[in-house]
Amino acid sequence: MTARARTPENQDELLEYRLSLRLGPVHARQRLGIEQEADAMIFGRDHTSFHLENLATAPGFIRFCLKLVGLYGRAQNNSRQIHTVHNRFHLTDLPAAFEGFRILHLTDLHVDMDEANLQAVIRKIEPLEYDLCVLTGDYRKLTWGPIDEALSGMARLRDAIRGKTFAVLGNHDSIRMVPALEDMGYSLLMNEMAPIEHKGEHVYLSGVDDAHFYKAHNLHRAGDNIPAGGISILLSHTPEIWREAAHAGYDIFLCGHTHGGQICLPGGIPVTLDSDCPRNLGRGYWRVNGMHGYTSPGSGTSVINVRLNCPPEVTIHTLTRGPA
Secondary structure, eight states: OOOOOOHHHHHHHHHHHEEEEHHHHHHHHHHHHHHHHHHHHSSSSTTTOGGGSTTTOOOOOOHHHHHHHHHHHHHHTTTOOOOOEEEEOHHHHHHHOGTEEEEEEEEEOOOOOHHHHHHHHHHHHHOOOSSSSEEESSSSSSSSOHHHHHHHHHHHHHHHHHHHHEEEEOTTOGGGGGHHHHHEEEEEEESSSEEEETEEEEEEEEOOSSSSOOOOOHHHHHHTSSSSSSSSEEEOOGHHHHGHHHHHHHHHEEEESSSSSSBETTTTTESOOOOOOOOOGSEEEEEEEEEEEEEESSSSOSSSSOOOOOOOEEEEEEEEEOOO
């Protein structure tokens, strides 16, 4: 019997079948359909663009402006100077076994944007001590197109991460990346929850699909199986669903997307956050309605590999029952 040749058509069918088994047919169809529609519009005659990074002239224009004021070299160097930032979440009901539990938080890596930046991230995380790693989306440079370079970078990053690693997708990420990322050892949370066991006790980690562009998040599905009174941590690419998450009862909310502004005025004042949220939620620690939150400015860059007055970071969150 002659083997059926692999064509783009039957490869797409196989992908949709695998995603349907993994995510359910509705979620798979929704995400794939929106991606295909967006790609068609981006490449269509009207050249419609949904994101600044899809505007072909944007990187050149920003680069020209920075060179004009003599800041381009400095801004590019800044993008590769990764900081390790430590944050503590004080939770009075934290199970005793989780006292001092450390979570490495990575986000907005855009691993195919700048090789020097990816190498800087890998060097920065290699000596760090942590109990769990989480990633909150945007692994690809663009919001459309090929995924191979991004997957290659994510494979090298996974080799540098120790232990269990959970992740969610961002607005730059294609649902087509999910099977490969999971084959590498990333556990994708697609509106799902995973109990985290440590020394016989548990906290509960939920993750939602992108809420910024795809609007494919489902907080109910992600959180319905969390036991009453259980400490819950939510991974979301964007802070935009902060109000929904707080009313849903999550204890901790980890996100990225904003890049902290990436290009900021002196004092770290962002020109734009590209996010429908209050500015005080755009970077660092915050608290709303009893829910602790942290918006990381991320390790990578978008549109152009520069940063001003907004250092890139990897974050270590430590859980404690101690006083704030």
